[in-house]
Amino acid sequence: MAEVGEIIEGCRLPVLRRNQDNEDEWPLAEILSVKDISGRKLFYVHYIDFNKRLDEWVTHERLDLKKIQFPKKEAKTPTKNGLPGSRPGSPEREVKRKVEVVSPATPVPSESAPASVFPQNGSARRAVAAQPGRKRKSNCLGTDEDSQDSSDGIPSAPRMTGSLVSDRSHDDIVTRMKNIECIELGRHRLKPWYFSPYPQELTTLPVLYLCEFCLKYGRSLKCLQRHLTKCDLRHPPGNEIYRKGTISFFEIDGRKNKSYSQNLCLLAKCFLDHKTLYYDTDPFLFYVMTEYDCKGFHIVGYFSKEKESTEDYNVACILTLPPYQRRGYGKLLIEFSYELSKVEGKTGTPEKPLSDLGLLSYRSYWSQTILEILMGLKSESGERPQITINEISEITSIKKEDVISTLQYLNLINYYKGQYILTLSEDIVDGHERAMLKRLLRIDSKCLHFTPKDWSKRGKW
Numbered sequence: 001m002a003e004v005g006e007i008i009e010g011c012r013l014p015v016l017r018r019n020q021d022n023e024d025e026w027p028l029a030e031i032l033s034v035k036d037i038s039g040r041k042l043f044y045v046h047y048i049d050f051n052k053r054l055d056e057w058v059t060h061e062r063l064d065l066k067k068i069q070f071p072k073k074e075a076k077t078p079t080k081n082g083l084p085g086s087r088p089g090s091p092e093r094e095v096k097r098k099v100e101v102v103s104p105a106t107p108v109p110s111e112s113a114p115a116s117v118f119p120q121n122g123s124a125r126r127a128v129a130a131q132p133g134r135k136r137k138s139n140c141l142g143t144d145e146d147s148q149d150s151s152d153g154i155p156s157a158p159r160m161t162g163s164l165v166s167d168r169s170h171d172d173i174v175t176r177m178k179n180i181e182c183i184e185l186g187r188h189r190l191k192p193w194y195f196s197p198y199p200q201e202l203t204t205l206p207v208l209y210l211c212e213f214c215l216k217y218g219r220s221l222k223c224l225q226r227h228l229t230k231c232d233l234r235h236p237p238g239n240e241i242y243r244k245g246t247i248s249f250f251e252i253d254g255r256k257n258k259s260y261s262q263n264l265c266l267l268a269k270c271f272l273d274h275k276t277l278y279y280d281t282d283p284f285l286f287y288v289m290t291e292y293d294c295k296g297f298h299i300v301g302y303f304s305k306e307k308e309s310t311e312d313y314n315v316a317c318i319l320t321l322p323p324y325q326r327r328g329y330g331k332l333l334i335e336f337s338y339e340l341s342k343v344e345g346k347t348g349t350p351e352k353p354l355s356d357l358g359l360l361s362y363r364s365y366w367s368q369t370i371l372e373i374l375m376g377l378k379s380e381s382g383e384r385p386q387i388t389i390n391e392i393s394e395i396t397s398i399k400k401e402d403v404i405s406t407l408q409y410l411n412l413i414n415y416y417k418g419q420y421i422l423t424l425s426e427d428i429v430d431g432h433e434r435a436m437l438k439r440l441l442r443i444d445s446k447c448l449h450f451t452p453k454d455w456s457k458r459g460k461w
Contacts, residue, residue: 004060010071014064053193179203186212188323192270215263234296236288244447246292254281307455314348328441330361341397344452349399366406371432
């Protein structure tokens with residue numbers, strides 16, 4: 001059995017942790033870092049095949065030293081600067097990529113083919129396309145850990161734009177480790193999930209204090225209290241473009257409010273792994289959702305979008321802060337982004353790759369929105385109602401590719417005798433109705449006061 005002193009970075013071994021059911025388990029983990037505090041060794045571990053937000057510091061008592069795998073020695077290879085790489089290689093470290101081949105014979109629905117809807121035997125509703133669609137070309141897409149599966153029609157290579165740019169080249173040993181222990185934001189204390197490039201001197205603090213209105217950070221509670229006597233803000237800077245009840249949305253220009261936008265990105269990076277910080281906020285607008293009480297407008301979440309997007313992106317980054325998750329706010333942010341697209345007269349889609357939680361939220365929103373349209377269709381003059389994918393896209397502002405991928409994800413599309421059949425089973429209908437009963441938060445378009453700007457005609461943002 002190995003000794004504690006022999007454990008180095010790159011080792012792999014089982015580590016004791018509690019799962020969601022509060023049961024002990026021993027998943028395989030990799031040692032990313034070792035530190036000594038008052039003669040006691042701590043090990044920063046990443047659980048293999050688990051999300052990085054579960055990474056943590058552990059003591060040697062939680063390590064199974066009997067099953068340790070030491071890193072394989074690798075030949076030193078020169079880098080671009082002629083310097084050898086210094087990081088030890090983990091055992092059996094491989095980049096695994098899933099490849100899915102789509103048969104050339106598999107058809108996809110035509111975007112303009114009308115569909116008629118009618119009940120069948122009282123147990124299911126069907127939409128029958130009037131004409132066959134185009135056949136899908138042969139396709140072979142690789143996917144990585146951050147992208148959706150290829151059936152969603154999403155390119156495997158992320159584009160290098162966005163207020164938090166996706167860039168795996170900086171995924172080194174430093175950025176793989178959480179560097180902030182705890183953040184105090186108003187009445188909440190947040191445990192960051194991922195690395196965020198706050199100044200180095202702040203990373204050793206037990207708590208980082210943020211002003212919840214301007215998001216400036218301080219070293220201590222005394223610094224924060226001193227700042228609050230001078231800070232006049234009680235809401236995010238920018239224009240309030242929506243208010244209903246206690247929920248408000250503020251539009252913030254990344255050029256006019258650069259300091260706030262950068263601080264927002266720093267905070268967001270603590271909970272977004274698939275992006276790295278991007279300091280040039282000028283080309284972006286930020287839409288911050290807040291909850292109002294007697295003390296002011298408290299940030300709940302936000303999304304950013306490019307002022308000019310050549311690829312129909314209506315969201316660059318999107319985040320609901322952890323204290324407000326699983327309460328319907330994420331779907332409300334998504335619904336608001338599409339409400340803006342409706343006012344702009346465009347269809348939109350979120351920038352890829354989406355995080356795991358982002359993908360779940362978008363799939364749920366797309367499914368509920370499209371099912372709402374299909375189930376709301378009514379027959380006229382005894383004829384079956386008809387609708388095309390183009391029409392669904394125009395009504396919802398959801399991009400056509402996302403409409404098609406959602407119908408495929410729900411397994412609604414069947415190809416039968418040259419026609420596309422959309423089958424809504426009783427299970428899907430009942431499940432949708434139950435989900436909509438739980439969805440209490442909705443955007444009211446009458447409460448939106450928003451005038452889109454034509455940024456292409458402006459000399460400077």
